[in-house]
Amino acid sequence: MTTEPAPTPDRPDRDVPHGERAPDDAGVPGPGVDAPLFTAHLEEGLDAALRDLAGAGRLLVALDFDGVLAPIVVDPTASRILPVSARALADLAVLDGVDVVLVSGRNAADLATLADVPDGTRVIGSHGAELGRVTLTPDGQRGVDAEALSLSEDQAALRAELLRETEELAAAVEGAWVQAKPAAVVLHTRPAAPEDGAELTRRVLAGPAAHDGVHVVVGKEVVEMAVLAVTKGDAVTTLRSDVGADAVLYAGDDTTDEDAFAVLTGDDVGIKVGDGETLAGWRVADPEEFSAVLVRLAELRQETSVTRS
Numbered sequence: 001m002t003t004e005p006a007p008t009p010d011r012p013d014r015d016v017p018h019g020e021r022a023p024d025d026a027g028v029p030g031p032g033v034d035a036p037l038f039t040a041h042l043e044e045g046l047d048a049a050l051r052d053l054a055g056a057g058r059l060l061v062a063l064d065f066d067g068v069l070a071p072i073v074v075d076p077t078a079s080r081i082l083p084v085s086a087r088a089l090a091d092l093a094v095l096d097g098v099d100v101v102l103v104s105g106r107n108a109a110d111l112a113t114l115a116d117v118p119d120g121t122r123v124i125g126s127h128g129a130e131l132g133r134v135t136l137t138p139d140g141q142r143g144v145d146a147e148a149l150s151l152s153e154d155q156a157a158l159r160a161e162l163l164r165e166t167e168e169l170a171a172a173v174e175g176a177w178v179q180a181k182p183a184a185v186v187l188h189t190r191p192a193a194p195e196d197g198a199e200l201t202r203r204v205l206a207g208p209a210a211h212d213g214v215h216v217v218v219g220k221e222v223v224e225m226a227v228l229a230v231t232k233g234d235a236v237t238t239l240r241s242d243v244g245a246d247a248v249l250y251a252g253d254d255t256t257d258e259d260a261f262a263v264l265t266g267d268d269v270g271i272k273v274g275d276g277e278t279l280a281g282w283r284v285a286d287p288e289e290f291s292a293v294l295v296r297l298a299e300l301r302q303e304t305s306v307t308r309s
Contacts (some may be wrong), residue, residue, distance in 0.1 A: 067253030
């Protein structure tokens with residue numbers, strides 16, 4: 001696997017060669033992982049950055065879910081974390097001084113249910129509006145212990161109006177659907193014909209999304225209209241303070257992740273997964289390549305832990 005520093009918004013994006021993935025028989029199976037791990041061939045600069053990161057006294061690993069840990073799929077309910085990434089996160093979570101957190105636009109309950117992460121893992125849902133931890137029942141059912149999200153009467157009324165208007169517009173486009181989140185309404189056009197989805201997006205942006213008090217984020221075939229002004233950058237800043245992190249790894253794939261990349265400093269490492277302009281310092285092609293980053297970070301952190309002991 002090859003990576004290069006990611007282009008920033010003031011430097012035009014460009015095609016980045018990502019090299020070849022290691023052969024299927026490379027590496028050795030890890031415990032609990034059905035598919036063999038592949039040997040990560042990281043670009044020298046990124047490997048060095050991960051080595052420095054692994055040496056941090058307190059390390060915060062904050063990651064988006066869809067498009068980073070799990071490949072993007074048409075049906076969001078079918079999204080699943082890659083087994084290699086799940087194992088690497090489990091390995092990181094048990095190491096001293098490491099805090100693993102998922103930061104997603106999904107609501108916290110949905111995120112906790114879908115993510116194959118250890119019991120007690122922090123989850124930040126709705127782009128920072130919901131904070132909680134993954135819970136695991138004796139029979140293996142996943143849930144979330146999260147603070148209830150509170151909206152004012154005006155915010156609740158605005159959310160209801162957004163839902164009504166957006167559903168009316170989406171009903172005319174086959175494949176489009178509307179998701180109601182605790183503090184937002186989301187239009188999904190991925191299943192629709194591209195031309196129809198683009199036209200529907202224009203209508204929603206000119207209609208319900210234009211109401212006062214609505215905070216709009218346009219993502220990959222998604223329009224999110226929130227009634228709370230919170231960002232993933234706010235979430236990362238709060239998490240850094242809460243855990244006393246000396247360094248942060250943040251990885252994301254969408255426009256909402258740029259707020260998180262913007263608050264990274266010093267020895268922090270930001271990784272953009274996929275294409276598009278970004279503030280992140282590094283880029284990998286897809287969730288499969290990012291899983292190699294997690295495997296490498298877990299290896300390096302383990303080496304650091306052994307050295308310290």
